[in-house]
Amino acid sequence: MQFRALTRTVGALGALTVTLPIDLVVVAFALLDQRRVAAPPSGRTVMVSGGKMTKALSLARAFHRAGHRVVLVESSKYRFTGHRFSRAVDAFHCVPEPTDPGYAHALRDVVLREQVDVFVPVASPASSVPDADAASLLDDLCEVVHADPETVRMLDDKSTFSEAAASMGLSVPDWRRITSVGDIASFDFPPGREYILKQIAYNPVGRMDLTRLSSATPQRNLEFARSLDMTESNPWILQEFISGQEYCTHGTARDGHLTVYACCRSSAFQVNYEMIDVPDIRSWVETFVGELGVTGQLSFDFIQAADGRVYAIECNPRTHSAITMFYDQDLLAQGYLGRVESAVLPTHESKPTFWTYHELWRLLTEPNRRHRLRVIVQGTDAIFARWDPLPYLLVHHLQIPILLVKNAVSGRSWSRIDFNIGKLVEQGGD
Structure with missing residues (x-):
């Protein structure tokens, strides 16, 4: 091997x-x-994390074009990220891994050293919760464009997210929280409907395994469940598989108002983004963030079934790579940093990104x-x-x-x- x-x-x-x-x-x-991008000075310093990712570069460029000073941070493993050499980046700092006990204090040190006014986390799956926890150490120094720890934990858990959305009357696939093979054995699979198992914790490799389970395959259901590590501390979600067109969205919200929004067709390994308007999806997102009254970044995955109904599959409380579509949108920074009359969208001239x-x-x-x-x-x-x-x-x-x-x-x-x-x-x- x-x-x-x-x-x-x-x-x-x-x-x-x-x-x-x-x-x-x-x-x-x-x-x-x-040529240089003209940027009138504004006096604000914006710290952007997740420096290895293209979406962090996209936001750094947007803040730079709007006249803001940009501080980029990333863990030492990615200290040689090419983005640190961007003309949009004024300072670069290495911080510990998000799971390190010193992560929040390291962010605070950078905020103090660089006199940061606003922190915009571009979180990896491993850092969504640590970034939310770190806000308690940063709130007295700068604004943090991220949801509170309780909300982030709820959104990051596919089962509690589904429960919250359903309680608002929003459509989600049928689901069950699974912590053992016995949960699969005792589940009464409805005839004619298929389900898939997804790990609630981020699984960068196994997340593409969409093995179908149903009442017609009882033996395969158990065999597949036994091949997975399912415990109380490592729960999974059994989610109804709905055939249809997949979509993904990025949303930035402030106090429950959607200020930045993008929607694209999606796939299991998504590296192409082109804006598409699906009114029912946007309405779903606006209702959800409004009910939560949330400030932060929320990325959703949807399925639109053959009958046109849309179902939210999951929510990732962090920046979506669809933000790359805003490469020529001068209002993106404003959508992050202040109230706008309506959500900022990619421009009509924006080309698809790849x-x-x-x-x-x-x-x-x-x-x-x-x-x-x-x-x-x-x-x-x-x-x-x-x-x-x-x-x-x-x-x-x-x-x-x-x-x-x-x-x-x-x-x-x-x-x-x-x-x-x-x-x-x-x-x-x-």
């Missing part, structure tokens, strides 16, 4: 080396363009090359910007290569490279 992982790592490093000269030429030409290296891989491995070429021609790379080209070069030729080398040295395996999140997807990863 280790030899196979090493071979994949060497192959990935070799492929990135092959493309380096092309990227150097593209970035060199962009650097010759002396990640070039993901599209190149698909060109090589998928049969419909014409479609992939059309995606590239009609869209725009989520990382590259002519006025700010270094992140594009350094994500692909510094950040990811360093992670690959570290994995090779440690003997760890990985399932794929996620250029969007800026990491290697691995079992037990962040």
Whole structure:
């Protein structure tokens, strides 16, 4: 297994080396363009976490364009993130992992040192709750655009989220909280309906396993359940599988008012974003955040069934990568930092966003090359910007290569490279 992982790592490093000269030429030409994004000073300093992720870069650029000073933070593992070299970033700091007891105090130290006015967490699944807990140490120093700890924990748990939404009269699939194989054995599967099991804790690898369970497959139901680690401390959710079109949304809310909103068609591994208006989904989101009266960022996954009804599958209380669609939206920062009359949406001129290296891989491995070429021609790379080209070069030729080398040295395996999140997807990863 280790030899196979090493071979994949060497192959990935070799492929990135092959493309380096092309990227150097593209970035060199962009650097010759002396244009700068005019930004009138505003006197506000915004701290953005999650510095390895494209969505953090997108927000940093938005705050910079609006005239704000940007402080980017990330854990030491990702200290060589290409985003720290962005023209939009005025200062970069490493902090401990979110699970470290010193995480909140490290954030407070950065806030004090940089005189931060606003903290916008771009949370990974592992940091949503720690960021909410850290707010108690930061509230006397700066504004934190994040929900309170109780709300974040409720939203992050697929079962308590479903319960809360249903209590508001909003549609969610039928569900049960599962903590043992016995719960599956005793569940009376309704005839003609299928269910799937999803771990409530973030599972970067297993989350794509959508094995169907039903009344017609009692033996498979139990065998599959036994293959999973289900306990009181590691609960799962048994959720009805509804066939239909998947959608994902990003929402920023302030005091229960939706101030930033985007909606896209979705898939299991989402690296393409194009705004689409589904009125029932937006109404669902507006009702939910209004009932909660929440301030923070809430990303939802939906299914629209064949009859047109929409069901919310889960909520992730953090920034969605769909925020990359706002690359030319001058009002994005305002939507985060102040009240707006209506939610800020991507502009009508916004192109769909993609990640070039993901599209190149698909060109090589998928049969419909014409479609992939059309995606590239009609869209725009989520990382590259002519006025700010270094992140594009350094994500692909510094950040990811360093992670690959570290994995090779440690003997760890990985399932794929996620250029969007800026990491290697691995079992037990962040």
